[in-house]
Amino acid sequence: xxxxxxxxxxxxxxxxxxxxxxxxxxxxxxxxxxxxxxxxxxxxxxxxxxxxxxxxxxxxxxxxxxxxxxxxxxxxxxxxxxxxxxxxxxxxxxxxxxxxxxxxxxxxxxxxxxxxxxxxxxxxxxxxxxxxxxxxxxxxxxxxxxxxxxxxxxxxxxxxxxxxxxxxxxxxxxxxxxxxxxxxxxxxxxxxxxxxxxxxxxxxxxxxxxxxxxxxxxxxxxxxxxxxxxxxxxxxxxxxxxxxxxxxxxxxxxxxxxxxxxxxxxxxxxxxxxxxxxxxxxxxxxxxxxxxxxxxxxxxxxxxxxxxxxxxxxxxxxxxxxxxxxxxxxxxxxxxxxxxxxxxxxxxxxxxxxxxxxxxxxxxxxxxxxxxxxxxxxxxxxxxxxxxxxxxxxxxxxxxxxxxxxxxxxxxxxxxxxxxxxxxxxxxxxx
Amino acid sequence: xxxxxxxxxxxxxxxxxxxxxxxxxxxxxxxxxxxxxxxxxxxxxxxxxxxxxxxxxxxxxxxxxxxxxxxxxxxxxxxxxxxxxxxxxxxxxxxxxxxxxxxxxxxxxxxxxxxxxxxxxxxxxxxxxxxxxxxxxxxxxxxxxxxxxxxxxxxxxxxx
Numbered sequence: 001x002x003x004x005x006x007x008x009x010x011x012x013x014x015x016x017x018x019x020x021x022x023x024x025x026x027x028x029x030x031x032x033x034x035x036x037x038x039x040x041x042x043x044x045x046x047x048x049x050x051x052x053x054x055x056x057x058x059x060x061x062x063x064x065x066x067x068x069x070x071x072x073x074x075x076x077x078x079x080x081x082x083x084x085x086x087x088x089x090x091x092x093x094x095x096x097x098x099x100x101x102x103x104x105x106x107x108x109x110x111x112x113x114x115x116x117x118x119x120x121x122x123x124x125x126x127x128x129x130x131x132x133x134x135x136x137x138x139x140x141x142x143x144x145x146x147x148x149x150x151x152x153x154x155x156x157x158x159x160x161x162x163x164x165x166x167x168x169x170x171x172x173x174x175x176x177x178x179x180x181x182x183x184x185x186x187x188x189x190x191x192x193x194x195x196x197x198x199x200x201x202x203x204x205x206x207x208x209x210x211x212x213x214x215x216x217x218x219x220x221x222x223x224x225x226x227x228x229x230x231x232x233x234x235x236x237x238x239x240x241x242x243x244x245x246x247x248x249x250x251x252x253x254x255x256x257x258x259x260x261x262x263x264x265x266x267x268x269x270x271x272x273x274x275x276x277x278x279x280x281x282x283x284x285x286x287x288x289x290x291x292x293x294x295x296x297x298x299x300x301x302x303x304x305x306x307x308x309x310x311x312x313x314x315x316x317x318x319x320x321x322x323x324x325x326x327x328x329x330x331x332x333x334x335x336x337x338x339x340x341x342x343x344x345x346x347x348x349x350x351x352x353x354x355x356x357x358x359x360x361x362x363x364x365x366x367x368x369x370x371x372x373x374x375x376x377x378x379x380x381x382x383x384x385x386x387x388x389x390x391x392x393x394x395x396x397x398x399x400x401x402x403x404x405x406x407x408x409x410x411x412x413x414x415x416x417x418x419x420x421x422x423x424x425x426x427x428x429x430x431x
Numbered sequence: 432x433x434x435x436x437x438x439x440x441x442x443x444x445x446x447x448x449x450x451x452x453x454x455x456x457x458x459x460x461x462x463x464x465x466x467x468x469x470x471x472x473x474x475x476x477x478x479x480x481x482x483x484x485x486x487x488x489x490x491x492x493x494x495x496x497x498x499x500x501x502x503x504x505x506x507x508x509x510x511x512x513x514x515x516x517x518x519x520x521x522x523x524x525x526x527x528x529x530x531x532x533x534x535x536x537x538x539x540x541x542x543x544x545x546x547x548x549x550x551x552x553x554x555x556x557x558x559x560x561x562x563x564x565x566x567x568x569x570x571x572x573x574x575x576x577x578x579x580x581x582x583x584x585x586x587x588x589x590x591x
């Protein structure tokens with residue numbers, strides 16, 4: 001309704017708006033076997049996560065070395081909310097800088113990928129080399145003795161904000177922290193799952209970005225959750241690619257931050273438990289057949305029989321091997337209720353055409369249109385809607401037991417999710 | 432080019448409309464009848480296409496694979512119920528190679544969510560189609576949907 005032009009000024013209440021009372025948050029007494037729903041919905045929590053997690057003591061995935069193959073190659077991406085540029089310098093070294101001019105904060109790189117000789121700000125022509133050092137500022141000496149930067153101005157003091165960079169098997173990670181342990185130490189035993197798959201030079205096959213209208217943690221929990229895989233994802237069970245009755249296992253690092261699961265196809269073990277439970281699960285439908293099952297034909301390229309391996313590192317990275325489909329997934333939060341999931345599909349540089357075609361055909365199985373996994377994004381969004389404002393309720397995470405160790409290496413366990421919340425609470429100082 | 436355009440335009444335009452209408456009317460299975468048995472249906476981002484990257488989010492390399500995908504959508508996949516409305520424009524036959532018509536058109540798909548009624552532009556882009564005139568009428572030899580945004584909103588389970 002339009003406000004009448006003659007509205008009486010007395011109707012307006014003047015004076016300071018009373019401050020909203022600071023919400024005091026208490027984690028449920030049970031600890032890491034519960035996650036209160038406010039943690040997914042509170043903008044203040046989201047703001048703290050940017051500082052304490054994404055710009056805190058964590059290594060965040062930026063991309064593949066193969067995406068910045070030459071001197072001057074760059075990739076623009078994100079760590080949390082922060083735009084970051086990955087570059088390769090003249091000496092072949094990799095660098096990551098905040099995508100923001102040190103002068104007045106303008107964005108430097110506007111393309112997702114490219115090839116440059118230097119990083120250049122269009123606003124006032126400040127130039128940086130590929131390592132992020134300031135090399136030139138336009139009119140720094142002024143003109144005809146007037147203007148210009150102060151006499152004590154030092155180029156060396158005004159470089160871009162540089163991040164620590166480290167690589168493992170062609171994956172590039174960066175951190176804002178000077179304290180976090182070296183990358184391989186941080187990954188611990190989970191590094192073995194990376195080395196198993198990424199054993200030679202890579203070749204990018206393409207990208208798929210999913211925008212999920214849910215808090216980033218609803219997705220982060222998902223690939224840690226081996227319990228749901230064969231229940232929610234009907235396609236898996238129906239076509240025999242992965243069933244709970246197949247040989248499988250799980251490995252966590254020493255701090256429980258990272259995890260990988262594997263399943264071996266063709267190792268079905270009959271058991272009374274499985275037959276009883278599967279009768280009640282909608283995912284085992286022996287009548288459903290594919291007309292053209294060639295999409296599921298895979299080659300045991302790593303020679304260990306593992307048909308599916310899903311590896312997650314805290315807080316924003318997934319590496320998957322689903323049959324011969326290989327991809328990384330980068331989780332980029334975009335506000336408290338939205339996240340992008342960037343899938344980068346790849347093969348090996350020496351793949352022959354038949355192998356590449358197999359990987360491309362199996363790309364139909366995962367991602368935003370993946371026949372196996374479209375459900376994941378749907379569940380994240382349905383969870384977010386069901387949490388509503390997050391002021392009440394909490395999730396229950398006791399599958400496999402109540403401790404960080406309980407559940408062992410069984411896939412029918414939420415051990416990896418308990419470990420996530422344990423680390424999250426510690427990093428967020430949420431007692 | 433213009434001779435082909437004059438001769439086949441109505442039939443080709445109708446073929447493109449038939450595909451879209453089958454999806455919008457929830458008769459998705461019918462699109463597989465419009466694709467030749469050895470035909471190919473691909474949905475790829477312009478982001479990948481422009482960079483010469485081959486990966487596509489949907490790549491059905493036969494009508495059988497397209498039917499399998501539709502079957503998976505019907506009986507296996509979980510998603511919030513929704514439907515599409517295709518708005519199509521700019522159909523042009525731009526050439527012919529060995530009897531195969533090269534066709535371009537624009538698509539815009541509005542997605543409406545069933546539960547809450549939210550409506551949004553879900554996808555827009557250009558179709559690169561190859562059409563064969565067969566005794567049964569025109570059929571797609573290839574359909575390539577190139578979508579303009581590098582992102583997909585939530586998921587794509589109903590084919591474009």
